[in-house]
Amino acid sequence: MSERWPFAVPGIPDAWFERGNVPMTKEEVRTVALAKARLLPDGVVWDVGAGTGSLSVEAALRCRQGRVFAIERDAEAQALLAANARRFGVGNVELVAGEAPEALTGLPAPDRVLLGGSGDRLDSILQAVRERLRPEGRVVVLAVSLRTQGDAFRLLGELGFKWEASLVQVARSRPLGGQHLWQGLNPVAVFVGEVGA
Numbered sequence: 001m002s003e004r005w006p007f008a009v010p011g012i013p014d015a016w017f018e019r020g021n022v023p024m025t026k027e028e029v030r031t032v033a034l035a036k037a038r039l040l041p042d043g044v045v046w047d048v049g050a051g052t053g054s055l056s057v058e059a060a061l062r063c064r065q066g067r068v069f070a071i072e073r074d075a076e077a078q079a080l081l082a083a084n085a086r087r088f089g090v091g092n093v094e095l096v097a098g099e100a101p102e103a104l105t106g107l108p109a110p111d112r113v114l115l116g117g118s119g120d121r122l123d124s125i126l127q128a129v130r131e132r133l134r135p136e137g138r139v140v141v142l143a144v145s146l147r148t149q150g151d152a153f154r155l156l157g158e159l160g161f162k163w164e165a166s167l168v169q170v171a172r173s174r175p176l177g178g179q180h181l182w183q184g185l186n187p188v189a190v191f192v193g194e195v196g197a
Contacts, residue, residue, distance in 0.1 A: 005061060012088075013027055029190070043066040044109065047113075049115065050117075051072065053070055056070040100118075101124050104125075104132065109132045111138075115129070135195065144187075161193030168188050
């Protein structure tokens, strides 16, 4: 385990990551996504659209004997991802600078795929994932926009995945004038696609 996160479960607080102006998967959604991925200790994970690397770091902590390939096209995000990997002492995260699906070429076939950012290329990315995913593999698609949710719904079926979806809606307490109120975060649809043996 990392000296920074000594616990056996996911859920690193958001504030512990360097973030800059790059979007980040929030702690509660990250925890659900990792549980749905059913990571393997020695598995190969692709984190597509890795952003700050929050999912990559958490996956790497669960897959100590495995490898996590963090695919990211944005230069600022790449720098943050590398910094966060160092911060949490995960040497099994490998940054892949580039845009999916092209950047996926040449990577080892994955056991699990975490798909957070698709840049309007969900169709071609999921096609590439379906072609390369190992038997009994799983892909987790995190979708915020209604368009991406609709695309994920359609594509997972068309590509022959056995799939399910959950909507994660989180509200956090915040102080206001001597009271505490709930402040909602954007709901995120978590799609899970699985291929047979």
